[in-house]
Amino acid sequence: MRVFVTGATGALGRHLVPGLVAAGQAGAEPVVVDGLDREAVIAAVLAAAPEVIVHQMTALAELRSLRKPDQVFATTNELRTRGTDNLLAAAAQAGTRRVIAQSYAGAAPDKRSGGRLKTEEDPLELRHIRSAVQGPAAIMYVDKTVPREAPEGIVLRYGSFYGPGASEILLEMVRKRQVPVIGGGTGVWSFIEITDAAAATIAAVDHGAPGVYNVVDDDPAPVADWLPYLAQVVGAKPPRRLPAWLGRLLAGEFVEAQMTSSRGSSNEKARKELGWVPRYPSWREGFHAWVRG
Numbered sequence: 001m002r003v004f005v006t007g008a009t010g011a012l013g014r015h016l017v018p019g020l021v022a023a024g025q026a027g028a029e030p031v032v033v034d035g036l037d038r039e040a041v042i043a044a045v046l047a048a049a050p051e052v053i054v055h056q057m058t059a060l061a062e063l064r065s066l067r068k069p070d071q072v073f074a075t076t077n078e079l080r081t082r083g084t085d086n087l088l089a090a091a092a093q094a095g096t097r098r099v100i101a102q103s104y105a106g107a108a109p110d111k112r113s114g115g116r117l118k119t120e121e122d123p124l125e126l127r128h129i130r131s132a133v134q135g136p137a138a139i140m141y142v143d144k145t146v147p148r149e150a151p152e153g154i155v156l157r158y159g160s161f162y163g164p165g166a167s168e169i170l171l172e173m174v175r176k177r178q179v180p181v182i183g184g185g186t187g188v189w190s191f192i193e194i195t196d197a198a199a200a201t202i203a204a205v206d207h208g209a210p211g212v213y214n215v216v217d218d219d220p221a222p223v224a225d226w227l228p229y230l231a232q233v234v235g236a237k238p239p240r241r242l243p244a245w246l247g248r249l250l251a252g253e254f255v256e257a258q259m260t261s262s263r264g265s266s267n268e269k270a271r272k273e274l275g276w277v278p279r280y281p282s283w284r285e286g287f288h289a290w291v292r293g
Helices: 013-022 039-047 074-094 132-149 168-175 194-206 223-234 244-251 253-261 268-274 283-292
Strands: 002-005 052-056 100-106 152-158 160-162 189-194 211-215
Touching: 002 013, 002 039, 013 194, 039 074, 052 074, 052 194, 074 100, 100 132, 100 194, 100 211, 132 152, 132 211, 152 194, 160 194, 160 283, 168 223, 189 194, 189 283, 194 211, 194 268, 211 268, 223 283, 244 253
Parallel strands: 002 052, 052 100, 100 152, 152 211, 160 189
Antiparallel strands: none
């Protein structure tokens, strides 16, 4: 089976490509192409003639602050809209049957906090934040367009990444006590260790009906639980605590919302239909493995 992976040099791609080879691919041949150059994307896909396309294009390498999310994610949002369209057009011309695209199920400014975990059937109900309009729209675009346009369109909503080569900036900031617990830390986050995310993606190459899947671990947890635990694991002092109004002033409304109203997601569908089980079912053991290297 020929698989065309975009974003192969990214945090996930660096684990995904070796995993695909280990799973039986004959090898990997690199190609450099701008994901926003429609003709170049189509030409590259036609030359590869893949049966499966895996869309992992993002531009998040320099991510440090989320005060202005739409500005920070501007290129990623384009890759999730125009870049997705380019790959779907290429898939149609190449006769590619399955397109697997990256989406998001990590910490979000959910409109309603608490309650049961979100499933794939729940609508995306987010607080309106003036600086974070384009990002949610781009995510919803991927979620709706890929299953509709590809013969076998699969969207993998990954939780917040951590692990080798992912979110190293978080460890640095926690060590320096630059990540406070805001407003009580009631926001529930869903994590996924980066090699577990790669394993779920490999499973989706030949498992699962078209549709959307939450790729998260088994243990969604409030910030008030996981952040002090991570600080302890890295040997740092406990995180500072800020009231919501001060956190909003210092970190921005988007971060304050992530810290206080995120709901977390269920992985039941991915476990059942992709035949995937995370190696790290909880961030508790995953954080230890991450920090110890």
